[in-house]
């Protein structure tokens with residue numbers, strides 16, 4: 001029985017300071033704040049699990065997420081970064097663990113809600129796409 | 145030390161006593177029952193108990209059909225709720241639920257210091273000192289089963305004029321009135337449903353569209369029991385359900401004015417109403433826990449917890465009851481645990497009791513072993529019938545461990561997250577899972593050399609997971625460890 005607030009100003013403020021949600025109107029931010037969950041993780045806790053289905057989309061509000069593949073660390077994500085979308089969009093389990101550090105605090109969109117969320121907020125989708133493009137460029141520049 | 149005498153605190157106390165863990169329970173209430181001594185407001189639960197079910201009352205497997213009884217380890221005290229129901233509904237009335245809890249407490253001899261309020265907390269060496277209205281208590285470990293029943297209202301100009309769900313008056317006093325309900329979740333619909341025979345007009349408004357559990361295919365959303373106002377709305381019966389933010393509530397004399405802005409860009413709308421009620425949710429009565437360092441998250445400020453219900457930021461502070469929603473688990477496919485309701489948190493309490501007994505008191509009853517030839521039958525039977533797995537999908541699991549000395553050990557019911565994220569001997573954990581397509585199916589997690597692999601088994605139209613196909617797939621999944 002969890003009743004949502006009618007205004008979620010606090011979370012809306014946190015989201016508005018992230019580049020993913022830049023230029024959204026206050027009303028749109030508020031409506032997003034109503035859809036997303038929030039969660040704080042213990043340091044060392046896994047958020048995404050390599051090989052396990054059913055995960056979600058995470059946006060880092062504070063703290064860090066360490067990218068770990070087969071037990072080896074490959075870098076970290078920080079405030080404003082997001083993860084989990086590839087696995088949700090492709091329907092495949094994640095290829096890496098994301099492990100919480102420095103008091104990780106995330107906004108979360110459950111996997112099944114991601115598509116309607118993206119379609120409903122094209123500006124956010126566009127910014128996500130730009131970010132994916134940057135990742136792709138980085139990956140190709142490593143190869144060449 | 146346990147705070148609270150709702151279903152959460154009482155279940156924990158029972159399970160601790162059964163493990164011979166010395167403890168004290170205090171409660172601000174005068175008698176057992178917790179929130180059910182007052183609510184639900186319209187006097188009937190939304191969690192069911194089927195007096196007649198495929199399994200005999202008083203057996204463990206019957207618990208799957210009885211969401212409301214507390215769970216003893218001894219058959220004599222099982223299934224108290226159906227004994228107290230009068231056959232008019234499979235949702236017990238509030239009073240039947242209160243009696244159910246009080247009967248359990250009485251028959252199992254749970255001792256509580258009633259009328260004793262916890263008022264403050266300080267560290268005391270390795271443990272804590274709890275200030276209460278009956279003097280100080282010192283404890284190495286504290287468990288807060290303090291519920292989630294403190295009314296919460298958002299910051300809207302004029303909200304101070306608006307009573308909360310908790311302050312709703314007797315239904316007949318709304319006769320012929322126009323009632324504006326802020327909120328569109330379960331408690332909003334509970335009130336709207338109850339007001340249908342009384343109010344002249346009912347408006348429900350909040351920014352987020354209504355979700356229905358029968359559409360989300362989970363416990364998320366308004367439960368089927370309270371959907372009637374929604375049907376009234378879509379058939380044009382007069383109930384108004386709006387997606388709008390509430391900008392301001394003002395009051396002049398007996399009249400309320402509510403200013404709203406429609407979420408679909410349709411502009412602002414002003415409502416006049418005789419009564420406004422905020423069904424905007426509850427928070428736990430955290431007291432000074434934030435100052436002690438206990439972190440919470442989200443609007444509801446539920447303390448963030450480890451898979452074993454310990455605060456992630458202050459060691460030796462644990463939670464039981466509905467507060468264990470703060471141990472969110474894997475939330476696979478976005479589906480939350482059932483820890484907010486009795487049928488979920490009663491199992492969490494049993495796991496917590498075992499953890500406390502082992503960690504702080506060195507009490508660790510030997511776990512049974514299993515013959516290799518029995519493993520398949522046992523796991524398939526658990527997947528088909530175990531109440532813990534059916535009530536806490538993707539959250540609790542039956543775990544078997546390969547012990548070098550003892551062979552195959554039944555490690556009992558464990559949080560699934562603990563198994564998949566923890567290190568330990570090779571083993572298997574099985575859980576029941578669901579997806580947004582409303583399919584329910586078994587999931588098998590095999591841990592080999594501390595790497596966990598997931599195997600999702602097929603669903604079955606009769607939810608029978610003991611078919612030849614399930615057996616074959618489970619055999620294949622277990623091959624690396626058996």
Ligand SMILES: Cc1cc2nc3c(=O)[nH]c(=O)nc-3n(C[C@H](O)[C@H](O)[C@H](O)COP(=O)(O)OP(=O)(O)OC[C@H]3O[C@@H](n4cnc5c(N)ncnc54)[C@H](O)[C@@H]3O)c2cc1C
Pocket residue numbers: 001147148149150151152153154170171172173177178179180183184185188189190191260261262263289290291292293331426429431464465466467484485486487
């Ligand atoms: C309106 C509403 C309807 C619900 N309907 C259902 C339902 O139908 N079925 C269902 O399973 N769940 C329902 N729930 C969820 C329900 O709250 C829980 O399942 C259950 O009551 C929680 O038990 P608990 O022991 O955690 O907390 P509670 O039942 O809330 O008990 C909390 C206890 O802590 C004590 N306490 C609090 N603060 C202090 C203090 N400072 N000092 C000492 N003692 C303190 C209280 O006195 C009380 O004894 C509903 C919740 C709400 C809000």
